[in-house]
Amino acid sequence: MKQSSTRAVLVEVAIHFVLLVAVCAALYPILWVVSLALAPSGAPDARALPIPDSISFHSFASVLFRQNSSGTWVFAVQLFNSVVISLATSFVAVAIATPASYALARFRFVGSKAGTSLLLFTQMFPGVAASVPLYLLLDSLHLLDTRSGLILVYATSAVPFAIFQLRSAFEAIPREIEEAAMVDGATQFGAFLRVALPAARPALAVTGLFAFMTAWNEFILAATFLSREEMFTVPLLLNSYVSEYSAAWGNFAAGAILVSIPVCVLFYALQRQLAGGLTSGSVKG
Amino acid sequence: MAGLTLRNVKKVLGKTPILHGIDLDVRDGELVVLVGPSGCGKSTLLRTIAGLEVPDEGEIRIADRDVTHLPPRERDVSMVFQSYALYPHLTVRDNLAFGLKLRGASAQTIEERIGEVSSMLELTPLLERFPRQLSGGQRQRVAMGRAVARHPALFLFDEPLSNLDAALRAEVRVEIKRLHDRLHATTIYVTHDQVEAMTLADRLVVLRAGRVEQIGAPLEVYEKPRTLFVAGFLGSPAMNFIPASIDSGIARAKDFAVHVPASIGGPTVTVGVRSEDVVVAESDGQLRFVVDVVERLGFDCHAYGKVGDVSFVARLNGEVARTAMRGTVIALNVRDGKAHFFDVQSGDAVQ
Amino acid sequence: MKRWFALAAALASLCLLPSPQASADETSVTLWHAYGEAEARGLHEAITAFEAAHPGVNVTEVAVPFGAYASKLESAIPTGNGPDVFIVAHDGIRTYVDGELVASIGPIPTAVSDDVERGYLDAFRVDNVLYGLPIALKCTALYVNEALLATPPASLEEFRALAPVLAPGVSPLAFETDSAYYAAAVLHAFGGELLDATGHYTFTGPSAERTVAVLRDLVQQDVVPQDASGALVTQLFASGRAAAAISGPWLATDLPAGLRYRVVPLPTVGGHRMRSFVSVEGALLARGARDAATSRDLIAFLASPSGALPRALIGRQTVTSNAVQADARVANDSLLSAFRAAASHSVLMPTHRKMRAAFEPANRALRKALEGEMPIRVALAEGAHRFEMITRETMPAQNPTVFLVVVGLLFLVLTIVSIRKIADAGMRARIRRSWPAYRYVLHAALAIALLVILPLLVGAATSFFAGHGRDMHFVGVANYVDILTAQGGPIFAHGSFWLVLLVTVLWTVLNLLLHVSIGVALALALHRPMLKMRGAYRVLLILPWAVPSYVTALAWKGMFHRQLGSVNAILSHLGVEPVSWFAHFSTAFAANLATNTWLGFPFMMVVTLGALASIPNDLYEAASVDGATSWQRFRFITLPLLGPALAPAVAMGAVWTFNMFNVVFLVSGGEPDGTTEILVSEAYRWAFTRSQQYGYAAAYAVLIFLLLVGGNRLLSRNTEPVGGTR
Numbered sequence A: 001m002k003q004s005s006t007r008a009v010l011v012e013v014a015i016h017f018v019l020l021v022a023v024c025a026a027l028y029p030i031l032w033v034v035s036l037a038l039a040p041s042g043a044p045d046a047r048a049l050p051i052p053d054s055i056s057f058h059s060f061a062s063v064l065f066r067q068n069s070s071g072t073w074v075f076a077v078q079l080f081n082s083v084v085i086s087l088a089t090s091f092v093a094v095a096i097a098t099p100a101s102y103a104l105a106r107f108r109f110v111g112s113k114a115g116t117s118l119l120l121f122t123q124m125f126p127g128v129a130a131s132v133p134l135y136l137l138l139d140s141l142h143l144l145d146t147r148s149g150l151i152l153v154y155a156t157s158a159v160p161f162a163i164f165q166l167r168s169a170f171e172a173i174p175r176e177i178e179e180a181a182m183v184d185g186a187t188q189f190g191a192f193l194r195v196a197l198p199a200a201r202p203a204l205a206v207t208g209l210f211a212f213m214t215a216w217n218e219f220i221l222a223a224t225f226l227s228r229e230e231m232f233t234v235p236l237l238l239n240s241y242v243s244e245y246s247a248a249w250g251n252f253a254a255g256a257i258l259v260s261i262p263v264c265v266l267f268y269a270l271q272r273q274l275a276g277g278l279t280s281g282s283v284k285g
Numbered sequence B: 001m002a003g004l005t006l007r008n009v010k011k012v013l014g015k016t017p018i019l020h021g022i023d024l025d026v027r028d029g030e031l032v033v034l035v036g037p038s039g040c041g042k043s044t045l046l047r048t049i050a051g052l053e054v055p056d057e058g059e060i061r062i063a064d065r066d067v068t069h070l071p072p073r074e075r076d077v078s079m080v081f082q083s084y085a086l087y088p089h090l091t092v093r094d095n096l097a098f099g100l101k102l103r104g105a106s107a108q109t110i111e112e113r114i115g116e117v118s119s120m121l122e123l124t125p126l127l128e129r130f131p132r133q134l135s136g137g138q139r140q141r142v143a144m145g146r147a148v149a150r151h152p153a154l155f156l157f158d159e160p161l162s163n164l165d166a167a168l169r170a171e172v173r174v175e176i177k178r179l180h181d182r183l184h185a186t187t188i189y190v191t192h193d194q195v196e197a198m199t200l201a202d203r204l205v206v207l208r209a210g211r212v213e214q215i216g217a218p219l220e221v222y223e224k225p226r227t228l229f230v231a232g233f234l235g236s237p238a239m240n241f242i243p244a245s246i247d248s249g250i251a252r253a254k255d256f257a258v259h260v261p262a263s264i265g266g267p268t269v270t271v272g273v274r275s276e277d278v279v280v281a282e283s284d285g286q287l288r289f290v291v292d293v294v295e296r297l298g299f300d301c302h303a304y305g306k307v308g309d310v311s312f313v314a315r316l317n318g319e320v321a322r323t324a325m326r327g328t329v330i331a332l333n334v335r336d337g338k339a340h341f342f343d344v345q346s347g348d349a350v351q
Numbered sequence C: 001m002k003r004w005f006a007l008a009a010a011l012a013s014l015c016l017l018p019s020p021q022a023s024a025d026e027t028s029v030t031l032w033h034a035y036g037e038a039e040a041r042g043l044h045e046a047i048t049a050f051e052a053a054h055p056g057v058n059v060t061e062v063a064v065p066f067g068a069y070a071s072k073l074e075s076a077i078p079t080g081n082g083p084d085v086f087i088v089a090h091d092g093i094r095t096y097v098d099g100e101l102v103a104s105i106g107p108i109p110t111a112v113s114d115d116v117e118r119g120y121l122d123a124f125r126v127d128n129v130l131y132g133l134p135i136a137l138k139c140t141a142l143y144v145n146e147a148l149l150a151t152p153p154a155s156l157e158e159f160r161a162l163a164p165v166l167a168p169g170v171s172p173l174a175f176e177t178d179s180a181y182y183a184a185a186v187l188h189a190f191g192g193e194l195l196d197a198t199g200h201y202t203f204t205g206p207s208a209e210r211t212v213a214v215l216r217d218l219v220q221q222d223v224v225p226q227d228a229s230g231a232l233v234t235q236l237f238a239s240g241r242a243a244a245a246i247s248g249p250w251l252a253t254d255l256p257a258g259l260r261y262r263v264v265p266l267p268t269v270g271g272h273r274m275r276s277f278v279s280v281e282g283a284l285l286a287r288g289a290r291d292a293a294t295s296r297d298l299i300a301f302l303a304s305p306s307g308a309l310p311r312a313l314i315g316r317q318t319v320t321s322n323a324v325q326a327d328a329r330v331a332n333d334s335l336l337s338a339f340r341a342a343a344s345h346s347v348l349m350p351t352h353r354k355m356r357a358a359f360e361p362a363n364r365a366l367r368k369a370l371e372g373e374m375p376i377r378v379a380l381a382e383g384a385h386r387f388e389m390i391t392r393e394t395m396p397a398q399n400p401t402v403f404l405v406v407v408g409l410l411f412l413v414l415t416i417v418s419i420r421k422i423a424d425a426g427m428r429a430r431i432r433r434s435w436p437a438y439r440y441v442l443h444a445a446l447a448i449a450l451l452v453i454l455p456l457l458v459g460a461a462t463s464f465f466a467g468h469g470r471d472m473h474f475v476g477v478a479n480y481v482d483i484l485t486a487q488g489g490p491i492f493a494h495g496s497f498w499l500v501l502l503v504t505v506l507w508t509v510l511n512l513l514l515h516v517s518i519g520v521a522l523a524l525a526l527h528r529p530m531l532k533m534r535g536a537y538r539v540l541l542i543l544p545w546a547v548p549s550y551v552t553a554l555a556w557k558g559m560f561h562r563q564l565g566s567v568n569a570i571l572s573h574l575g576v577e578p579v580s581w582f583a584h585f586s587t588a589f590a591a592n593l594a595t596n597t598w599l600g601f602p603f604m605m606v607v608t609l610g611a612l613a614s615i616p617n618d619l620y621e622a623a624s625v626d627g628a629t630s631w632q633r634f635r636f637i638t639l640p641l642l643g644p645a646l647a648p649a650v651a652m653g654a655v656w657t658f659n660m661f662n663v664v665f666l667v668s669g670g671e672p673d674g675t676t677e678i679l680v681s682e683a684y685r686w687a688f689t690r691s692q693q694y695g696y697a698a699a700y701a702v703l704i705f706l707l708l709v710g711g712n713r714l715l716s717r718n719t720e721p722v723g724g725t726r
């Protein structure tokens, strides 16, 4: 008895040790970015511990209160754009993906197999090849340089993965509850809307988060499709600190941290659903 | 009126035929209990009636209306699922109200019905909880309540009491009987519980591998099983079957001999004897029963053992019930007219 | 439900929110540039002056992200979405002319022709047509720390003598020795050049060898720190650990206010003056400019003294206007006058189309020679060979008839087959039964077809073409043939498709192994219900996933920096010699791997956590009752149940890792010598850094796609079909 309890304590200590090491490794590069943002020089420096000698919020201030040449508070404008675009992206992507994934989970129909394979295939084609055709397409739709255009592109590019996610989420929901609703007087669509959808809420939240991240962090397409500063998103702002000849690493780091905060908060808020949402169904289905 | 008629209903799931042409007439207000071994297609039949599965062939009429191709919501049925199928995101109250709301019932009606079913099924303290906060039995009661609250033309119950404890089960069983007497709603009721089947049913339907084996009043089915299968399926302990050969009006097997009605010919027959249909013989009996294990239940006992080489169960009472033990040899007689005879090949009862 | 609709409506109205537009009665000119903050301010000041002088004219400045500048110009101008005026360096002028992106600005305004040197003006002239006017110069000069060096050394040889004199830890000089841009200054001193006028790569031969030898000696004698990056040069000079630095005007913006320094023209080497490249930045008139006259006025104004002065004073640009040099404030600014003087000794960057492609092989040759990896002559010869490979002649055009016939036949067969299918009664019945489902998938199908699949198809179709812009032409499957035959060289030659494929497979397999093993291990540790601080651990371990990957990839690149990186700092605390991480394949690959492992393990961990949570506890209890040890429980319950749950995630992860462009591009950038490149990053290079061979890049993309589809088929044959079909 005695022996097994000391063994249990040893195991516990070992596990904490492993986890602590992992946490340090996970945090180290992030702390490094933080220290860069807080260092008064704003320049990288060779040191093992990411602790700056002195702290200055100069970089944060210069990112936060950055104005463009005509006196517009660019950070606010671009943050606004990013928030609107990312929220709308996650909304549109989930709205498009949900019914489709529901159909894939619930109905057997001609083309469902081919469709799913096609969806998977879109994930395999490197995006490099698509940016020029996309540009021409958006141009012909007069959606260049608009938030809606960018939202459309982001949302559709997020849809395939969202469909995979949601399909397994719907598969994990017992069919009977929708059948009960139909017996209770709902149409098939009503059962989807009133029963399946609310039951899939955690997965919807996680899928929305991923779509949000797609838009929030995207740089290349935004840079290609937007050419008016008042439409720019925050990643473009970050990128502007790294120009052809010089890089303001301190500002870049400060901007990076500011950009990361919302996503970190969302991750924190959704961490329980994250574990469930990603696998619900992949276990059963 | 709101009867139910099934005509040659066939259903194939995937590539397996599950229902092979079911014919059934249920009168208005009748309570029909559906029994059959696991996997025989009871749930499938119920789902087909509800409209969740479209039959591949055949016709379904509810209240003389052809509903074969109508969606579930237009059939005015309610169903208790084997897996409860409660809405996980709604409280018990909202679960109960869901169907009523969809059908546009007034707030007052909804309140009344909720009050009615929750007092009947003892759900009142649970009304504000979510399904995940309920025990299995509580969930089943909610599922019952949800079906009852709607007052539909046809109830479909798929093993609605299987998870309740014995006391509650008996209580709800009586409730259902009372409810049925009051509402007089046509009901199809699936159960594995013999007591439920015998006590609730106006008529009993025995299903086997997607075919109706026998339909009739419970006692009639019990006493006059039309097939070996029905005979063996109903009753607990199950009926004893002894393969015997007929020799000048007597069916014989090792340690076994009973008279056979003159109508039965053939060299062999399967003799069925229910465990309660034997009595201890004064001297030489028709059966020589060697006891192996005895379960004493108080008033009587189940004695397990052998007649010849065949396993046999006898329900005994009186002095033997107390004294019988392993190795005891008891001479038994079959009660008059209680022996059942079945054709060896087809399994059909022969008279 | 209502709440959601309200939110959706609010969002919709927000995205349609109009942004302020110029009022109709104003003439509006749009100008694009890729300047950093200070230069943009100077430019803005100049433009404000222009607007003051031209009432009713409104100029919109757009600071376009540098990384996307070239490709943006190329796609925006032909479609009419581009600027009216744009500012670029002169060396790309031929590309702009070929791509029909620029328009003639007519004769040089006299105010400019008298004020700006002929050579700079001619930088924007092609075939006697002038497309823009020069406004500023970018070249390098010598920065000298006045506290460390009283008089600036006049020659590189003098620096050599400084090495023993200066305090330990202080380098006499810092510059990017392994960058061909800086090395060219020495090469020019010896009479060599990188590329001759006819577009031949000339970083070979005696002058090139002499150049590399000089640089190698400088490094070996510790005159110049080894493989110094731009950041390191800045860092060393700013902190006084380098007495002098060779850099451009951009260095000045990164220097602390207290540092006392002077800027002088470059020193001599072997008795010849070092001559750096000079790029002339000019304002060009875009083809299709809405108001060409006003745009021309703006260009002329920016080039004129009144447009140049604010740019010089505020943006501290080395402006081309001579008149401005007379202004006292400009003349007294040592930075401005020094760069101006330096520019006059410089060599104009060649405008040949192949110029940009020359840097990659030249850099690699330099690095290899300086690392001592191979003799100078061999390294240079290899560079020349590499240049030939990446600038290979564009494929000859082919007659598309045969191809079209084949495609047409295929299409016909497909149509017949599908008509046959639909004609089949059973099929029709099934399609009819599918209608309700189609209503659910219709909009998703449309959206994906239009915005995902169509662009991908068009992209794939470009793989049958070569060249770009106007001389894009059909070449059939020549691109594929070229790639698959390793351009006729040995199959596993350096940089060949097959070798890169091998690296990519290795990359994918190792990454997945690490992701899964680390993810599963941590998840198992976190899954213990009694664990203290479980929530905190979980949140902290997910963080790498939440931070944008391009940020953390850059952070990791910094951490692997030889001199400034913390990895080497940690190693030195442990008594290990600093490692040049990006100098060897193994270490560079390891650096990429470390970064991507760090980025990818949280996903696997979270997936595993979810899977673990769904294994019923009864199973473990039953097994314990049956007497299973904890290892047996893991082996016989956890593992078998985890497998199927992880399979889709692993399949998805494999696809993502195979195409993980960010990490490879940002961390090692293919170093050393393109060996750590994977297929996607290779495709990207063909598209954007090797004279824009989009067709070739598209062929790479199609091959990647086919490989992944094939791999998926292969792997899912035995096991449950992964990810896609059920």
Ligand SMILES: Nc1ncnc2c1ncn2[C@@H]1O[C@H](COP(=O)(O)OP(=O)(O)OP(=O)(O)O)[C@@H](O)[C@H]1O
Pocket (backbone or CB within 6 Å): B013, B014, B015, B016, B018, B036, B037, B038, B039, B040, B041, B042, B043, B044, B045, B082
């Ligand atoms: N989707 C399906 N595809 C093929 N066969 C199915 C499908 N669903 C059920 N079955 C089979 O149909 C048969 C009847 O199933 P059903 O659920 O109706 O049985 P049941 O009588 O209700 O059994 P239980 O008493 O166990 O509830 C079973 O043998 C089952 O394996």
Ligand SMILES: [Mg+2]
Pocket (backbone or CB within 6 Å): B042, B043, B044, B082, B158
């Ligand atoms: Mg069933």
